[in-house]
Amino acid sequence: MKFLLATTAAALMALSIGSAFSAELAPLNSDTEKDRIDWSQVEAKFGALPKLPDGTKAGAVSKTLTNEYWRSLGEGYKAFGDKVGVPVVYQAAQSEGDQLGQLTIAEGLVTQGYNVLLVSPQTDANLQPIMEQAKAANVPVVNVNDAVIPQAEHYVGNVQRDNGVRVAKWFIKNRPNGGKVAIIEGQAGVYAAVQRTDGFKTTISESGKFEVVASVPGNWDRQTSYDAATNILQQHPGLIGFYANNDGMALGIVEAVKAAGLQDKVAVFGTDGISDAYASIRAGELTGTVDSFPVLTGEVALETALRLVAGQKLPRVVATPQALITKDNADRYSGTGDAVRKALLEDAAAGQ
Secondary structure (H helix, E strand, O other): OHHHHHHHHHHHHHHHHHHHHHOOOOOOOOOOOOOEEEHHHHHHHHOOOOOOOOOOOEEEEEOOOOOHHHHHHHHHHHHHHHHHOOOEEEEEOOOOOOHHHHHHHHHHHHHOOOOEEEEOOOOOOOOHHHHHHHHHOOOOEEEEOOOOOOOOOOEEEOOHHHHHHHHHHHHHHHOOOOEEEEEEEOOOOOHHHHHHHHHHHHHHHHOOOEEEEEEEEOOOOHHHHHHHHHHHHHHOOOOOEEEEOOHHHHHHHHHHHHHOOOOOOOEEEEEEOOHHHHHHHHOOOOOEEEEOOHHHHHHHHHHHHHHHHOOOOOOOEEEOOOEEEOOOOHHHHOOOOHHHHHHHHHHHHOOO
16 A cells, blocks of 8 residues: 555656746657767767866666666776776665656665766656656756657657567568567556567568567566466467567577477577577577667766866657567677777668
């Protein structure tokens, strides 16, 4: 009952804050926002990172540290912070469903005197109450990937819809005869899950050769996705592929496919590019993933945040890269630091 009351109170507060902000700023759609710049163009347009106020420190709150993607994002924050001499405190909720816990962490970071706050919300709504609190404290907030706060003034992340589009295009090219496919979605209603699912479903359906026979939530959970995939495989003999909204779910699907003895017939794709996904791709199990390069995203996000602290006026969205990874190109994108950055800058220059 206490949790229900607290959640209701947070939701009401979010609605009132949304009304306050709406007069100033249109609700953000990070995929379609026109006030945007590609990460590869920031320094060319805005110059080197300006001098920061003495004692600058950054606070960051993530969805959870049980998922490698979010741990990697934190590595990116730390790497850039170390490079420019800015300490970063990085905290996360206990699980990807701990919405109130995440809000409490974010509120604490604002009151502790951090100069900027980077947030990766559990849902599009659960961190809305922090926006007015941070604004009153003159603390810029940068929404980093995944769920999107409609009132966010600054967002760093990739084009979520494009994750699903890239996978659909692989099926269209590599399975020219078409067939039945299925989607395992992330958390229901979360922006990233909705966009990734729509990108895949719309693109593959437009080809006219594929039928999406199931699209069910896996809630970002590996076991839930294993169970869902097992049921789908039983209900739809002849299925040729799955698309999952993240890699943890995709790896659960791979286990279900293997258990059914269908690894040579059913392609499986995930999203995020975690190390276990790369290992599974190299082992010939997972067909591929869309890597959104969380370490680089963390670096770009903190740089964006610090430019705001220094007084620069940046576009509302700084878009970060992604790439479809299969066994054919895994080595090109699996390096570290400067090697991956170089490859992605080459991609950006080529318009990929």
